[in-house]
Amino acid sequence: MKYQPVIGLEVHVQLKTNTKIFCGCSTQFGSEPNSQTCPVCLGLPGALPVLNEKVVDYAIRAGLATPCQIAPRSVFARKNYFYPDLPKGYQISQYELPICEHGHLDIEVDGVGKRIGITRIHMEEDAGKLVHSDIPGLGSGSGVDLNRACTPLLEIVSEPDIRTADEAVAYLKKLHQIVVYLGICDGNMEEGSFRCDANVSVMPVGSDKFGTRTETKNVNSFRFVKQAIEHEIERQIEVIEEGGKIVQETRLFDPDSGTTRSMRGKEDAHDYRYFPDPDLVPLVISQDWVEATRQGMPELPEVKLARYQSELGLSLYDAEVLTATRPLAAYYEGGLAAGAQPKAAANWVMGEVTRGLNDNGLEIADCPVAPALLAELLALIDKGTISNKIAKTVFDEMWQNGGNPADIVAAKGLVQVSDTGEIEKIIDEIMAANMGQVEEFRGGKEKVFGFFVGQVMRASKGKANPGVVNDLLLAKLKG
Amino acid sequence: MELFDLTIHELHAKLKTKEISSVEATKACLQRIEATDERVNAFITVTADSALQAAAAADSRIARGEMDLLTGIPLALKDIFLTKGIRTTCASKILADFTPPYDATSWGRLQQRGAVLLGKLNQDEFAMGSSCESSAFGATRNPWNLECIPGGSSGGSAAAIAAQQAIATLGTDTGGSIRQPASHCGCVGLKPTYGRVSRYGVIAYASSLDQVGPMTRDVRDAAIMLGAIAGHDPLDSTSVDCAVPDYTAGLQGDLKGVKIGLPKEYYIDGLDPDVKSAMDRAIATYRALGAEFVDISLPNTDYAVACYYLIATAEASSNLARYDGVRFGHRAADAKSLAEMYRQTRAEGFGTEVKRRIMIGTYALSSGYYDAYYIKAQKVRTLIMQDFLKAFESVDVILTPVAPTPAFKVGEKTADPLQMYLSDIFTIPVNLAGTCAMSIPAGSSAAGLPIGLQLIGKPFGEAEIIRAAYAFEQATEWHRQKAQL
Numbered sequence A: 001m002k003y004q005p006v007i008g009l010e011v012h013v014q015l016k017t018n019t020k021i022f023c024g025c026s027t028q029f030g031s032e033p034n035s036q037t038c039p040v041c042l043g044l045p046g047a048l049p050v051l052n053e054k055v056v057d058y059a060i061r062a063g064l065a066t067p068c069q070i071a072p073r074s075v076f077a078r079k080n081y082f083y084p085d086l087p088k089g090y091q092i093s094q095y096e097l098p099i100c101e102h103g104h105l106d107i108e109v110d111g112v113g114k115r116i117g118i119t120r121i122h123m124e125e126d127a128g129k130l131v132h133s134d135i136p137g138l139g140s141g142s143g144v145d146l147n148r149a150c151t152p153l154l155e156i157v158s159e160p161d162i163r164t165a166d167e168a169v170a171y172l173k174k175l176h177q178i179v180v181y182l183g184i185c186d187g188n189m190e191e192g193s194f195r196c197d198a199n200v201s202v203m204p205v206g207s208d209k210f211g212t213r214t215e216t217k218n219v220n221s222f223r224f225v226k227q228a229i230e231h232e233i234e235r236q237i238e239v240i241e242e243g244g245k246i247v248q249e250t251r252l253f254d255p256d257s258g259t260t261r262s263m264r265g266k267e268d269a270h271d272y273r274y275f276p277d278p279d280l281v282p283l284v285i286s287q288d289w290v291e292a293t294r295q296g297m298p299e300l301p302e303v304k305l306a307r308y309q310s311e312l313g314l315s316l317y318d319a320e321v322l323t324a325t326r327p328l329a330a331y332y333e334g335g336l337a338a339g340a341q342p343k344a345a346a347n348w349v350m351g352e353v354t355r356g357l358n359d360n361g362l363e364i365a366d367c368p369v370a371p372a373l374l375a376e377l378l379a380l381i382d383k384g385t386i387s388n389k390i391a392k393t394v395f396d397e398m399w400q401n402g403g404n405p406a407d408i409v410a411a412k413g414l415v416q417v418s419d420t421g422e423i424e425k426i427i428d429e430i431m432a433a434n435m436g437q438v439e440e441f442r443g444g445k446e447k448v449f450g451f452f453v454g455q456v457m458r459a460s461k462g463k464a465n466p467g468v469v470n471d472l473l474l475a476k477l478k479g
Numbered sequence B: 001m002e003l004f005d006l007t008i009h010e011l012h013a014k015l016k017t018k019e020i021s022s023v024e025a026t027k028a029c030l031q032r033i034e035a036t037d038e039r040v041n042a043f044i045t046v047t048a049d050s051a052l053q054a055a056a057a058a059d060s061r062i063a064r065g066e067m068d069l070l071t072g073i074p075l076a077l078k079d080i081f082l083t084k085g086i087r088t089t090c091a092s093k094i095l096a097d098f099t100p101p102y103d104a105t106s107w108g109r110l111q112q113r114g115a116v117l118l119g120k121l122n123q124d125e126f127a128m129g130s131s132c133e134s135s136a137f138g139a140t141r142n143p144w145n146l147e148c149i150p151g152g153s154s155g156g157s158a159a160a161i162a163a164q165q166a167i168a169t170l171g172t173d174t175g176g177s178i179r180q181p182a183s184h185c186g187c188v189g190l191k192p193t194y195g196r197v198s199r200y201g202v203i204a205y206a207s208s209l210d211q212v213g214p215m216t217r218d219v220r221d222a223a224i225m226l227g228a229i230a231g232h233d234p235l236d237s238t239s240v241d242c243a244v245p246d247y248t249a250g251l252q253g254d255l256k257g258v259k260i261g262l263p264k265e266y267y268i269d270g271l272d273p274d275v276k277s278a279m280d281r282a283i284a285t286y287r288a289l290g291a292e293f294v295d296i297s298l299p300n301t302d303y304a305v306a307c308y309y310l311i312a313t314a315e316a317s318s319n320l321a322r323y324d325g326v327r328f329g330h331r332a333a334d335a336k337s338l339a340e341m342y343r344q345t346r347a348e349g350f351g352t353e354v355k356r357r358i359m360i361g362t363y364a365l366s367s368g369y370y371d372a373y374y375i376k377a378q379k380v381r382t383l384i385m386q387d388f389l390k391a392f393e394s395v396d397v398i399l400t401p402v403a404p405t406p407a408f409k410v411g412e413k414t415a416d417p418l419q420m421y422l423s424d425i426f427t428i429p430v431n432l433a434g435t436c437a438m439s440i441p442a443g444s445s446a447a448g449l450p451i452g453l454q455l456i457g458k459p460f461g462e463a464e465i466i467r468a469a470y471a472f473e474q475a476t477e478w479h480r481q482k483a484q485l
Helices: A051-066 A166-179 A222-241 A287-293 A299-312 A315-323 A327-337 A342-358 A371-382 A388-402 A403-413 A420-433 A435-444 A448-459 A466-479 B007-016 B020-038 B048-063 B105-112 B155-162 B178-186 B219-229 B273-288 B303-320 B338-349 B351-363 B371-391 B417-422 B428-433 B462-475
Strands: A003-014 A076-080 A090-094 A100-109 A112-125 A130-133 A141-144 A153-160 A192-206 A214-219 A249-255 A261-263 B043-046 B074-078 B114-123 B168-173 B187-191 B211-216 B258-261 B292-296 B397-399 B436-444 B450-457
Touching: A003 A166, A003 A222, A051 A100, A051 A112, A051 A166, A051 A287, A076 A315, A076 B303, A090 A112, A100 A166, A100 B428, A112 A166, A112 B462, A166 A192, A166 A222, A166 A299, A166 B351, A192 A222, A214 A222, A214 A261, A222 A249, A222 A261, A222 B105, A261 A342, A287 B371, A299 A315, A315 A342, A327 A342, A327 A371, A342 A388, A371 A388, A371 A403, A388 A403, A420 A435, A420 A448, A420 A466, A420 B258, A448 A466, B007 B020, B007 B219, B020 B048, B020 B074, B020 B114, B043 B155, B043 B168, B048 B114, B074 B155, B105 B168, B105 B219, B114 B155, B155 B168, B155 B178, B155 B211, B168 B187, B168 B219, B178 B187, B178 B436, B178 B450, B187 B219, B187 B462, B211 B219, B219 B462, B273 B292, B273 B436, B273 B450, B273 B462, B303 B351, B303 B371, B303 B417, B303 B428, B351 B371, B371 B428, B371 B436, B371 B462, B436 B462
Parallel strands: A214 A249, B074 B114, B074 B168, B258 B292, B258 B397
Antiparallel strands: A003 A153, A003 A192, A076 A090, A100 A112, A112 A153, A130 A141, A192 A214, A249 A261, B043 B114, B168 B211, B187 B211, B187 B436, B397 B450, B436 B450
């Protein structure tokens, strides 16, 4: 029997607000344990949550980018369970009335497009974390660090529309790109800013009745998602083939073995006793708020991709590379804004600029050559002041020591020679010194033309205008 | 008249003319506490040293001419209000050694005006009770008759006024916890509209019902106290941003043409005869003052107690989850696992009534029961709210008894929780409706125990009930009666 996997994803996106969702504490990562806490995020008696409006802005952005309906009224709810990293004994989340619903994301795998439904997006607070290693003053006990408690999260829940691990990865990459583009998440998967739980089931091909699903938690890289899902599909098929039944359970991904193992079964599942949080009033979002947020949103990667092709005439490939991240696109667009031609700028950004970044392990934001200066350099090529080849030398100089391209060209005497008299003189000298090759050319061996071009360029120290050299050389060689 | 027996406005006048100092008044109160509290047990913690320091600071503030109505006035707080650096127990073993790092907003506002804190007052554990018997620090006794309960949960707050230990106090009211003890102890108790006073720094029992309010010797004092603590607090999302009127300014208005509603569901056959005759006399007094009476109906009153015990307990079951032994408060010794630590800590730390309510609330929120209990109760709550709004279309104020009986004996109802719950039958609907009400002294039982009347106002209509209360107080002598200790 053949099996059809059915996959749904729950993604937790940590929002990069400066302060927590229900108090004014900093959200900075990696500080001294419990140094970023207050009565609210410590869950002290009497403390009350106050909603950070920035979190709502960010949730609206995410909702608009994955075209969801933004609820004019949504409600925070308490999810009740006991755990030492959960200071209040409940997590403030949204349950029956989330802020966003009914969205979708379009993905592409091997050239085939597909729409994945987004069930809902809701806001919630993160928990703290437990530290089990030796703690100064505590010895071998466990410690609770509540710096992360009350950090804002979005939970983005997909419909069970995903059918393969590759689709899952494509969905996650697309979602990751969007939230980073929107500036609402730093996208750092190692620090847990973007983490995924995968719901997986299998059913016989042709069936329309989903099998029993398992939820695999703690999958924090694209590679692990693929591994975890593929393993879980295989495992479930194996169980069924052997006559067993899949049990509804929560499983944990183990990155070391690439497998999943049972964490808790359905019988241990919590009854979270959700109910509306009486400490927070219902969140009312006006159409004006939504519109103001929409106005403040950056152009989304999908729209950019289309525009780069239709308006700038770039190939699909070039457009994809340049829109991959928002800073790279911003760099490229910075060049265009300074007057660079789209195609030339694309070639340079994808060529010299990217090479320089890779060689030096830099991010585009740290690129030592500002986009406006790159545009100036391209303008010099355009005007024929320097050749493309010389431009690379100038670019290297700009990368190493800064400065603007016109000054470097002047200082180093790199101005291209287009003066026909001067070039003719060089050609005559080269031809006189290489009469043998001249004869060969004239005898029909046209390949030696390249030799002459090379000699002339070398003699001009690369400054001769290659177009002029070609024309003159051809005329003279042909006699 | 003794210093400890003055009202806020009387003491203020004496402080202003420098006839006496805040230190003298504070010392008088501390001595009175010393002399009486062994019998009354109104205080869990007395902060004599810091009180005297605060009084001295108030005196220098008065000397500088920077005086407020509350500057130098010795007050006490129910032990549910967080006080920075001062132990705050909520009358529970689980918080017996808890010293908070911050102040409740309401106390902060009083402190800013130079009020002096005498100490922290006894209550039912986590404000769950109507008799002040469920405290882990022993029951508080009614100063009018030490064999009787003072009412609850703010029993200490009422008893401290009746025992002349503090000039005024703060309590909290979730289902009657200010009004019922005020009635039983012969003082004024005001439960403001939900959202009128910040709940920040007040230990939560039932968040959608809890409200802070003053307990005082007379109506003017209640107006002064409410004016000081009311107003929006950016730290409490449920506090409402609407202007705070000068509640003392409207005291004098007359009651001509004021329409007072008498809900038939509150004047029931089982009403204690002393309470009934107090109500009859009160109606006659109001009629003489020019008020008009209108018979009204609040048809869903019967469901209020059941509705309350689902909503309040549901919220409480979640609010009290934080007392888990992990970060603060009591932690069981020698637990072998995390689950055991949780179980033992809570088993040891909470009293019977608190456990009972956590269990009821957990049940009401459980999967499969949520719709039948919690959601149904919310719907009933909406109906009760509508009852009041409809009634207020035809009346300005509603007049009812506060409690069906005067104070009962200590131990009389502890074995029967349902009987205990019914003592809040007339006060609970107001919390469910979210509106305001107050209790003022209006009579005395054959056994000499005080009896209060309840004035219920429109949402944010505190000024109106304060005016009606003040007119009654001016026309009667009940508020002048003193408990003899």
